Amino acid sequence: MNQPEREAPSLLLSAEERAKLWSVLGETIEQYVAGIRALPVSTEPEPEAVRALLRGFDFSRPMAAEEAIRLVADALARTQVHTPHPRYYGLFNPTPTTVGIAADALVAAFNPQLAAWKHNPFAVEAERHVIRELGSQFGYDRAQTTGVMTSGGSEANHTALLAALWSAFPELDAGGLRAVGAQPVFYVSAESHHSFHKASRMCGLGSKALREIPVDAELRMETSALEAAIREDRKHGFAPFLVVGTAGTTNAGSIDPLGEIAAITKRENLWFHTDAAWGGAAALVPELRPALEGIDSADSITLDAHKWLSVPMGAGIFLTRHREILEKTFHISAAYVPPQAAGIEAADPYGSSMHWSRRFIGLKILLSLAVAGWDGYAQTIRAMTKMGEELRAKLGAAGWEVVNRTPLPICCFRDGQARQASADDLETLVREVVASGQAWISTTRVRGSVPVLRACITSYRTDSDDLDLLVSSLNRARAKLGARATKRARVEA
Amino acid sequence: MNQPEREAPSLLLSAEERAKLWSVLGETIEQYVAGIRALPVSTEPEPEAVRALLRGFDFSRPMAAEEAIRLVADALARTQVHTPHPRYYGLFNPTPTTVGIAADALVAAFNPQLAAWKHNPFAVEAERHVIRELGSQFGYDRAQTTGVMTSGGSEANHTALLAALWSAFPELDAGGLRAVGAQPVFYVSAESHHSFHKASRMCGLGSKALREIPVDAELRMETSALEAAIREDRKHGFAPFLVVGTAGTTNAGSIDPLGEIAAITKRENLWFHTDAAWGGAAALVPELRPALEGIDSADSITLDAHKWLSVPMGAGIFLTRHREILEKTFHISAAYVPPQAAGIEAADPYGSSMHWSRRFIGLKILLSLAVAGWDGYAQTIRAMTKMGEELRAKLGAAGWEVVNRTPLPICCFRDGQARQASADDLETLVREVVASGQAWISTTRVRGSVPVLRACITSYRTDSDDLDLLVSSLNRARAKLGARATKRARVEA
Numbered sequence: 001m002n003q004p005e006r007e008a009p010s011l012l013l014s015a016e017e018r019a020k021l022w023s024v025l026g027e028t029i030e031q032y033v034a035g036i037r038a039l040p041v042s043t044e045p046e047p048e049a050v051r052a053l054l055r056g057f058d059f060s061r062p063m064a065a066e067e068a069i070r071l072v073a074d075a076l077a078r079t080q081v082h083t084p085h086p087r088y089y090g091l092f093n094p095t096p097t098t099v100g101i102a103a104d105a106l107v108a109a110f111n112p113q114l115a116a117w118k119h120n121p122f123a124v125e126a127e128r129h130v131i132r133e134l135g136s137q138f139g140y141d142r143a144q145t146t147g148v149m150t151s152g153g154s155e156a157n158h159t160a161l162l163a164a165l166w167s168a169f170p171e172l173d174a175g176g177l178r179a180v181g182a183q184p185v186f187y188v189s190a191e192s193h194h195s196f197h198k199a200s201r202m203c204g205l206g207s208k209a210l211r212e213i214p215v216d217a218e219l220r221m222e223t224s225a226l227e228a229a230i231r232e233d234r235k236h237g238f239a240p241f242l243v244v245g246t247a248g249t250t251n252a253g254s255i256d257p258l259g260e261i262a263a264i265t266k267r268e269n270l271w272f273h274t275d276a277a278w279g280g281a282a283a284l285v286p287e288l289r290p291a292l293e294g295i296d297s298a299d300s301i302t303l304d305a306h307k308w309l310s311v312p313m314g315a316g317i318f319l320t321r322h323r324e325i326l327e328k329t330f331h332i333s334a335a336y337v338p339p340q341a342a343g344i345e346a347a348d349p350y351g352s353s354m355h356w357s358r359r360f361i362g363l364k365i366l367l368s369l370a371v372a373g374w375d376g377y378a379q380t381i382r383a384m385t386k387m388g389e390e391l392r393a394k395l396g397a398a399g400w401e402v403v404n405r406t407p408l409p410i411c412c413f414r415d416g417q418a419r420q421a422s423a424d425d426l427e428t429l430v431r432e433v434v435a436s437g438q439a440w441i442s443t444t445r446v447r448g449s450v451p452v453l454r455a456c457i458t459s460y461r462t463d464s465d466d467l468d469l470l471v472s473s474l475n476r477a478r479a480k481l482g483a484r485a486t487k488r489a490r491v492e493a
Numbered sequence: 494m495n496q497p498e499r500e501a502p503s504l505l506l507s508a509e510e511r512a513k514l515w516s517v518l519g520e521t522i523e524q525y526v527a528g529i530r531a532l533p534v535s536t537e538p539e540p541e542a543v544r545a546l547l548r549g550f551d552f553s554r555p556m557a558a559e560e561a562i563r564l565v566a567d568a569l570a571r572t573q574v575h576t577p578h579p580r581y582y583g584l585f586n587p588t589p590t591t592v593g594i595a596a597d598a599l600v601a602a603f604n605p606q607l608a609a610w611k612h613n614p615f616a617v618e619a620e621r622h623v624i625r626e627l628g629s630q631f632g633y634d635r636a637q638t639t640g641v642m643t644s645g646g647s648e649a650n651h652t653a654l655l656a657a658l659w660s661a662f663p664e665l666d667a668g669g670l671r672a673v674g675a676q677p678v679f680y681v682s683a684e685s686h687h688s689f690h691k692a693s694r695m696c697g698l699g700s701k702a703l704r705e706i707p708v709d710a711e712l713r714m715e716t717s718a719l720e721a722a723i724r725e726d727r728k729h730g731f732a733p734f735l736v737v738g739t740a741g742t743t744n745a746g747s748i749d750p751l752g753e754i755a756a757i758t759k760r761e762n763l764w765f766h767t768d769a770a771w772g773g774a775a776a777l778v779p780e781l782r783p784a785l786e787g788i789d790s791a792d793s794i795t796l797d798a799h800k801w802l803s804v805p806m807g808a809g810i811f812l813t814r815h816r817e818i819l820e821k822t823f824h825i826s827a828a829y830v831p832p833q834a835a836g837i838e839a840a841d842p843y844g845s846s847m848h849w850s851r852r853f854i855g856l857k858i859l860l861s862l863a864v865a866g867w868d869g870y871a872q873t874i875r876a877m878t879k880m881g882e883e884l885r886a887k888l889g890a891a892g893w894e895v896v897n898r899t900p901l902p903i904c905c906f907r908d909g910q911a912r913q914a915s916a917d918d919l920e921t922l923v924r925e926v927v928a929s930g931q932a933w934i935s936t937t938r939v940r941g942s943v944p945v946l947r948a949c950i951t952s953y954r955t956d957s958d959d960l961d962l963l964v965s966s967l968n969r970a971r972a973k974l975g976a977r978a979t980k981r982a983r984v985e986a
Contacts, residue, residue, distance in 0.1 A: 312600070
């Protein structure tokens with residue numbers, strides 16, 4: 001029964017307007033997806049120019065839907081760092097899967113509210129299916145695996161902190177942290193993700209509750225230092241409750257010794273969380289899986305599907321084997337909360353998450369996995385890993401020194417001839433490369449202070465030619481910097 | 494430059510596959526949007542039937558993209574409570590705007606990472622534009638308004654709690670809550686949203702730190718009880734830091750006396766947060782605005798654009814006049830965090846939010862406001878409010894007694910003849926209505942214990958005929974229940 005639309009109110013579009021909109025939408029997205037390789041990876045627009053683009057959006061003068069879509073698509077194409085570009089080698093933001101894009105549109109149209117099973121049983125069961133399937137890739141028992149979809153890795157890590165707290169100190173549920181006998185403390189490596197710093201403060205623990213354990217030459221947590229820190233803290237009356245191992249650090253892709261951490265946490269009776277936000281996808285490739293050895297012993301795992309599983313933002317996942325603790329952490333009751341349906345094994349999502357109503361995050365993961373399959377993913381991740389190896393080789397051949405060691409496709413490197421180059425010099429070099437529009441890379445620091453360049457394979461579209469373009473762009477920038485330095489030296493002489 | 498696609502890896506779809514996918518996607522969404530009125534508002538599928546639908550998603554056997562889309566759309570259409578349906582009268586999940594659906598697809602395709610201004614200046618400025626424009630609707634000074642887009646109202650309320658804590662107790666940043674001199678406590682009404690209970694625990698305050706202030710006959714916070722509670726807490730060594738006023742409770746749409754709360758918090762030097770998650774949209778309609786009097790004095794405001802602004806899930810907004818406190822609450826630094834660009838007034842989003850990378854939440858709000866305009870929204874919200882009045886009148890005429898008073902379109906009601914009906918009777922009645930597929934309503938309790946029926950106008954498509962269908966469905970269910978009671982009485986006699 002396709003009723004004729006009423007004239008007003010004006011949130012309604014007519015069937016004709018909608019038809020035009022869907023068609024413009026499809027064209028706009030296809031144009032971006034098909035043409036992205038031809039765009040500069042980034043531009044550096046002036047703030048004033050960006051604000052000028054927004055002046056067209058004056059809400060006292062409504063515009064046609066397709067005009068609005070075109071304006072926005074044009075503005076994004078002209079101003080953003082194109083994370084879906086094959087030569088975007090930055091922090092891990094992927095080229096999104098095509099079906100993942102479609103999934104986000106479907107979710108918006110059906111607009112399910114993911115608080116209660118009874119409101120959207122298919123969505124809840126779909127997320128549960130994905131969570132269990134992914135859990136079993138990590139060696140979790142399928143039936144025992146539970147978890148929650150999150151806005152991203154920060155929320156998943158925050159959830160881990162809360163679950164670990166609730167597991168160790170149930171008294172804080174009513175009385176808060178001031179009712180706990182001693183100050184809780186937890187351990188991460190010096191190379192771990194900064195979200196733990198934020199989460200530590202947000203949980204009311206304060207930043208000092210986070211203990212940074214030093215890393216070895218391969219940027220992996222020093223487990224002897226971890227043991228010493230736990231001992232020291234216990235001696236001084238602190239209450240250790242959690243150790244975080246990272247499987248694929250943001251900086252350098254290093255993987256902490258998960259097996260050793262598992263043994264220590266078991267002995268010390270601490271929660272073991274693995275932050276596998278991007279590196280976790282390696283579990284989908286048989287020959288990479290050994291790099292994650294010990295992850296099956298983790299009490300919980302963070303995996304961001306919007307990283308190496310290449311679904312659009314934001315699709316974080318918190319996996320755990322401890323359903324009862326997750327539910328204890330987030331339990332709630334209110335008059336309008338629907339009673340739990342009898343005979344339904346899956347819990348209502350609101351009872352194991354920070355949220356009440358939320359987006360159907362899991363659909364883009366379900367559809368991406370359904371269309372590519374395990375094999376398609378294994379093949380993609382394997383190919384991207386090979387691109388990483390190829391990049392290492394090409395950098396080496398061009399006189400760049402790769403300083404990190406990891407099976408994951410991420411290179412931290414510097415000029416083999418000018419090892420002591422300052423952070424400023426590296427910034428200049430990055431600016432040259434980025435300004436060329438040919439590639440996007442960044443700088444970072446390893447071992448606390450050593451400045452390095454950083455390039456990560458983030459797109460399933462990146463090929464050998466793309467790597468050549470990156471290396472030649474780097475070489476040109478180095479030559480230019482060298483020429484400038486020579487000139488400066490001459491002037492000073 | 495539309496390059497030919499490579500054969501493998503298989504996350505890549507060919508141009509033909511993509512063309513087919515965009516077309517199937519447009520058709521699928523249009524079919525749902527155009528045909529929704531003809532669907533039953535909900536069905537009650539068996540858990541086993543839902544799980545059977547998922548068995549098709551076996552990741553070891555990949556399927557074609559358009560087949561996957563069709564399967565999912567069919568599963569959602571057959572199993573979900575159709576929140577976009579004009580006769581969904583439940584918790585406030587809207588019929589999403591058409592352009593909002595398109596926006597979510599665009600966001601997924603361009604996949605911006607909203608951590609840093611430099612990564613996506615247009616997206617950051619667009620959200621800022623929306624935040625300032627909405628702030629000024631509440632009487633905030635446009636230039637002073639700042640805030641952050643969130644996954645929903647729970648996160649916005651959680652953010653309010655954190656900002657208020659950081660404002661009152663800066664020492665907890667390093668030392669946590671155990672470093673604060675006294676136990677912090679805060680105040681909400683007994684009818685406030687349950688997210689504050691969760692947030693209180695997640696911040697490490699514990700559930701006891703939340704003080705529920707009783708409500709008056711109109712379900713508004715009793716400000717004399719609030720003053721007494723603050724006095725009492727101070728006397729016993731607690732540290733009050735925050736009062737939450739609700740502008741449109743979930744249960745009954747009541748609006749706390751915001752002006753009085755503003756005066757008390759000013760005098761007592763407490764943070765004043767207004768949870769206007771759904772009711773806040775009333776600020777867009779001149780004749781409804783007085784109902785929110787006092788909101789301009791709030792230190793912060795929660796507004797969910799995915800409620801009465803009718804954008805797809807999840808689009809929460811936290812607004813505040815205290816940028817420096819928001820930044821103090823969420824500050825962070827890490828080696829790979831890009832340095833703040835000089836001369837850019839807008840802060841990087843990661844510095845004022847729980848997240849690092851996140852979705853471009855604001856686009857669906859920007860586009861919905863751009864296409865409907867302020868006038869379109871005012872007209873829509875006004876029309877929905879009128880539907881609420883019409884529903885009240887129709888219920889009254891049919892012998893139902895509406896027990897709540899609010900300018901917002903939400904009715905809490907019971908049988909005028911059987912006022913003492915038990916919660917079980919009401920549940921039976923709701924089950925009858927819902928099982929008919931004609932409407933979706935729920936039960937709730939007001940004043941702590943009185944069970945009532947609840948119907949809320951949530952769709953901009955709801956018209957007078959839809960209201961008639963709801964009332965006739967209610968009347969039929971009442972008659973059936975009455976007949977059963979009479980029969981039972983006879984049997985017992």
